[in-house]
Amino acid sequence: MSDRYELFLTCPKGLEGLLAEEATALGLQETREHTSAIRGSADMETAYRLCLWSRLANRVLLVLKRFPMKDAEDLYHGVLDVEWQDHLESDGTIAVEFSGHGSGIDNTHFGALKVKDAIVDKLRTPDGERPSVDKINPDLRVHLRLDRGEAILSLDLSGHSLHQRGYRLQQGAAPLKENLAAAILIRAGWPRIAAEGGALADPMCGVGTFLVEAGMIAADIAPNIKRERWGFSAWLGHVPALWRKLHDEALARAEAGLAKTPSWIRGYEADPRLIQPGRNNIERAGLSDWIKVYQGEVATFEPRPDQNQKGLVICNPPYGERLGDEASLLYLYQNLGERLRQACLNWEAAVFTGAPDLGKRMGIRSHKQYSFWNGALPCKLLLIKVTPDQFVTGERRTPEQRQIERENPVEVEVVERKLNKNGNPIKPEPVVVEQARLSEGGQMFANRLQKNLKLMGKWVRREGIDCYRVYDADMPEYSLAIDLYHDWVHVQEYAAPKSIDPEKASARLFDALAAIPQALNIDKNRVVIKRRERQSGTKQYERQSAQGQFLEVSEGGVKLLVNLTDYLDTGLFLDHRPMRMRIQREASGKRFLNLFAYTATASVHAAKGGARSTTSVDLSRTYLDWARRNLSLNGFSDKNRLEQGDVMAWLQANRDEYDLIFIDPPTFSNSKRMEGIFDVQRDQVELIDLAMARLAPGGVLYFSNNFRKFVLDENLSQRYAVEDITAHTIDQDFARNGKIHRAWKIMARS
8 A cells, every 4th residue: 555645634614724724733735625624645644643633623534546437337346446355354344425426326325335335246255255334333434425527435544523532421402513612712712822821711611512622732632532443443454553652642642731730721501400411521531630610600600710810711602593592692692791891801702603693792892703614503703802992882982082092991900919917919809890881772772661661650559560561562673572570571572574684673682682671670680582473373372491480470469470481471461460350359259260261360360359269271281280379379279170171162061150251262272182273263153152151140251362353253242242341451551552452241131
């Protein structure tokens, strides 16, 4: 075999330039970049070194042959001509990977089969012995790439992808691949910072991938030093003595690196479930003395290195792929920006994000940005120097003002450290950095919120209302519904019309969300954001999250449980407050029936009003359990029945009488537990007739729904006394939205 080989190194898209630099430094010559790969020439020692030391490559492919190919026969014979007995025993195992198409091969499986057949036929012995296929751990992994009529046949020296270092057996929900994490660290300047003795902190470290990769760079540990099985381990061209020499050198470098004073590397993670997996990964990497992980929220993040050294703050905050997901993360990015400004002055920072618009909301400028791909998702790496001249205050400053600021920087450090009477340093007072001001649009939105609060203030205090709507798309360009639940805020973002530029819609949404905590004087960690789109069926009742966090609120002398995070709706329809209060006033001594009861808030009010009994019917076990908790919270467990079932079927089977009935049906329902499909417009007459059959003489039925196009069937007015009471069931906080629901009082004709 030749002393020099052509090598292909594959990598994630976007890392080609970095990989070319790294591979050249490791000895690759005549390096050229391709999409998601580089190529060059090298001897065997360099090929081994690339396998061992490349932090960025996925695979190291050694090219055996290039040949022109017009069809499947050319492919078969081109592979057959290779002296495969120099590479594999006849009883060995192979796996074949095929990429590309053309030359009559449009199916990669077919192409791989042709390559496999040629190798097997070449090595088949007279007595029929031949190699077998092992896709998991083959003796030889063969790769054929078809590129514009040329076949490039290679051996995969790496085996499993090189990003699989072996330390990360446990991972979080959306982990970065190790080689991408290493690339981000290199772009962020960590090798330089580590060499200067700097520190590293990750405020949302997950299971510690950045931390371990940073530790291996700082300690001069070869990323794949612990790998036991390679693509060349059973290759007949393998030179074990050469490999052992390189591996021993790497072990010696690692030992020397770990003997140095450890770099200060710390990770912080809010999710307690990830702390131990992160520590386990660090231990497997042999870096427990260098890296520590603690539980902590971003809002309280503050790196405190042992020697007060500065360094690099690096993180990969979560980012949503839809605008609604991104919105809920605005405050996380704002918290991150605040902590950088207040606790990390004169550090460098690197924020890797798939949502650059959120990165802009941190209140601090990036001086450099790099484009990356995380799988199929385009991402940006924002590099930041955490100095006051990079802070975004929202003011429009002239170039002259900026020059004055540069010449007269804000004092942010205590230069002379004061000592106490024992000679120990006195901890300086924390520097308070002014938070970023609102944009013009954000300030306008804040003004509207504060105006609404003031207008409703007297009414809220007079009525003793704990939960109410403070804003409902008052300004069309800010299409949100904002509800106050005591000291929490529930925000629903309505999807913008398709005619609105998505970037403008995104900017307005972020402006509004930035204004909410300031305008309402509420901790941003108590703001919950959801996206509301046109819902079909029971989608609005489907679980969105699983936090299980319930908040107790009060209304009309009763206590109710709401859940702001887990479902699109919270368990309490605020627009029905007047209806619930009406039921409470009229319920004394009456038998109350609540159909489509949801969390049975109306039943709690009826019980508070002195109802003789309440019966609540709903199809959902989840909501009936919630209803049970609402009743129990108020001491109303007795004489209050909860019935699980399809309302229509339940009414047909029931023979009891009720004095007061409330029906608030969904617009549409197709639950698996019910027969057929419920449509409120189509099925209203049957529903009301069935309910009226259960109404006692002199009783009252209240019917309500929020289908905006709903029209009450005129035949009902001919059979019953029907009164539209909508105007009496809409409180001040929903006065702007007269179509929030429609309501009728229905009685038997006398």
